[in-house]
Amino acid sequence: MENAEENILEVKDLTIDFHTYAGTVKAIRDVSFHLKKGETLAIVGESGSGKTVTTKTVMGLLANNAEVVEGTVKFRGKDILKMTQKQLEDIRGKDIAEIFQDPMTSLDPTMRIGKQIAEPLRIHKGYSREKANKQALEMLKLVGITNAEERINDYPHQFSGGMRQRIVIAIALVCYPEILIADEPTTALDVTIQAQILDLMKELQEKISTSIIFITHDLGVVAGMADRVAVMYAGKIVEYGTVDEIFYNPQHPYTWGLLNSMPTLDTAKGKLESIPGTPPDLLDPPAGDPFAARNPYAMKIDEQKEPPFFKVSDTHYAATWLLHPDAPHVEPPVEIKRRQEVYKKRLQEGTINQGHIHSTGNTSFGTDDDDAIGE
Amino acid sequence: MEEKMKLAPDAFEPVSKKDELDDEKIVAPSRTFIQDAWRRLRQNKASYVCLWILVVIGLIAFTSPITASHPNTSNPNYANLPPKIPGVNINGFNGTSVVAGKRVDAYKQNHVPSKVHYTLGTDYLGRSLAQRILRGTLVSLLIGLFATLIDLIVGVGYGVISAWKGGITDIILQRIIEVISSVPNIVIMVLLMLILKGGMLPIILAIAFNGWTTMARLTRAQTLQLKSQEYVLAARTLGESTFKIAVKHLLPNLSSVIIIQTMFTIPSAIFFEAFLSYIGIGIQAPTASLGTLISDGQKNFQFLPYQMWYPAIMLSIIMIAFNILADGLRDAFDPRTARR
């Protein structure tokens, strides 16, 4: 994979406030990440953790009451935050495209779907109506709509949810964008349809070689999709690494909690584990580690000082004081220990993926893996 | 990224967790629905101001039987006197009017004693316009409020029954509404007024007669939606009586729809009162209402414009205030339409 190290998107120190009636919501703080060409980055976190705000910023679609306090979002070296409206419009839909959560509401109910798919081509490439329609039809076939010739003139309400999400994907990919942002694209769908949509996304990613930022709250979906994972909590990234590192060698207690609360087949427990408590109020985020209040491993320092990122490997960082050399050793939950055992074993075998992109459709973890719904 | 920093020696001591963390506890402060609506209403400055304007107008109108006790006392010698406020020498408030291109002191011409003055002037029978406007406002407000009250009772009852019973009852009740609403409401009112003749009660009945259909429709729609909600289903399964369910579960949830619709109904009722009185089949002389006052004032508008201006301004202020307040309430109760 040539040029694999080229960062197509670089987000640095992004901090965004929302001014609301109740006060200033510190939606995201000091978020930094990068996206390489052709890779899939998953951003994982619970609702309100700032995932969506992050992607809206990348699209230049922040709400009016949002204020970028600091930071840069560089797409191919140019800062999106400094672009004019016109420049943003040129990028949106052409270079960076987005898929939304709810396919039932994201299509214009009064416009034929063919026209909706052709629209980006007409505005960005100046295609004639016929040429755009022809390509829209190709795209419709590509996303697996049967009878595409007939259905291209149908209206959105004539399609099921899964079909509509395919159409939304067709709209997003019709200009062959360099970055596709998928904001919980399968959350609103049935589980069986979810798998189909994820497969479709992987298939198309290969065909048109696009990078994907995949937003989700569902770690199970991530396993089959992503190359790298960033875990967000209360507006901050708390841990990031390759998908193997996050799944089999997690370091942050919040990541532990997330993995621990995933139901698995071989750990037959009586009850679903959950992370106790609720996320902090972002109107007035606590000093120190925002996760401290819910963290069973919290130490005094967690309540006083925000932890910096500690390096675990070249590609793996986590922001928790537990990684400080002076910190006491703690016992992670049983499930996490099991995962770390697998990690050690595979590290010796050399089947662990550290840093380089694995080709899609050929995931590098073992067959005993039951986390990956998309497989 | 790993930094060397000075940390207190006990920095890595574990923190003992005092209590079990409550999963259900929401850290952000919570407000009740009504508190939230009230807060949003107060934030809407225009609506809030209009609320107070209406309170003030209401107070003035409802105390008018004491403060303006002789709205119908006529005095032919003092007919058509322009407004005069002692000590104010601005044309329009100094008792002068323009007759044949010349400004003359109407009070002097009519040999009015210097201690007599009419703040808003007099009408063609020499009645104090200020007193008549106050009384007229009271009459208009009363008609608006009572007509709305009937609307409310009939409309909500009808809508809830229609939705709750469903089936054939619903179909018949809805057909009736359909027929009523295919006659222009002004025609219904006119016909009813012809049968009942003028006066306050007939006007109230005539206005209420077709106003309730909108309320019934909205209530029905909302009730249908609520009826299928889990908590209502649960209450029904648990065997609570229909009446109890209606009072405990339906009414609180219908309240926002009802309040908003009420606030739109009052100004419309006041408008129809003025309309009927204006065309001459509403409030009958000598009783004052804003509609009759405008109708009377219009006849002399070219020469004595104040006779129409003041009642028209009063009517418009009331209508504007109610409409802005209703808008504000709608935004306050429905955060979806509020300014995001």
Added chain:
Amino acid sequence: MARYLVRRIFYLALTLFLIASITFFLMKLMPGTPLNNQAKLTPQQIKVIYEHYGLNKPVWQQYVSYIVDAAHGNFGLSFQFSDQPVSYLISSRIGPSLQLGGQAMIVGVVVGIIVGSLSAIRKNTWVDGTSTFISILGISIPSFVLAILLQYYLGLKLQLFPIADWGGFSYTVLPTLALAASPFAETSRFVRTEMVDVLGSDYIELARAKGLSRIGIVWHHALRNSLIPLVTVIGPLTAAIMTGSMVVENIFSVPGIGEQFVKSILVNDYPTIMGVTMLYSALLCAMLLLTDLVYGIIDPRIRIAGKEG
């Protein structure tokens, strides 16, 4: 579709029949007869007059003949203008009313759409504030007050337009403006609410994500989606214009239906009142039917459902 139309027209006829019957019996309840207004008459004269108007027959016979006649567009003879058929009275006066009403509807709705859309697009700016306030004025200031003010200031003082009577187009300007205020205000408020809703929807967000410009979004997506529901207010707007026409025609001395209606009310001219009532109801029913049909044609969701059903 054809079956649906037939069913709707049947209901329309049934509704009109009900209204005709109710009006008839209401009129029978009416206190006072047209003769109250006349000078003293001998019993012989009264008998002649009653026979002339068919008032001597039993009520049920009067009812049957009334309904039969009404179905043929014949509402009997006016009490006020002796021997003039009500149908003639109406047909000779309907022209000015239709012209004024039509003009007011077009002006009100078109300006309302423009103002409402601008208001929604520039939400929470001075544009929005100003247009919201003008709309509030439009629904708050009664048509008769507005008509008098327009007549006095634009007609009498500034001499821009004729103050009354019926002649060429210039005579229609002031009454049209007075009548258009209410449909304008209703339309602009409706469009603003709809468009604010539409602009906040996911598919508009998707259109932005596609890279459409603000104008492109409004033109290609927002406008159509917010204007389709506007069809539903045509009925209420028609009723509002009818209401307004009664006073506005009166103030500007327009020889129309509304002016005649108010006159007839004041002199208990029952046949005319009944005739106009039926006309207004039929017109409103027709508008409501039209609304449904147009809605079915322009909204793809209903269109398809209708085809399959």
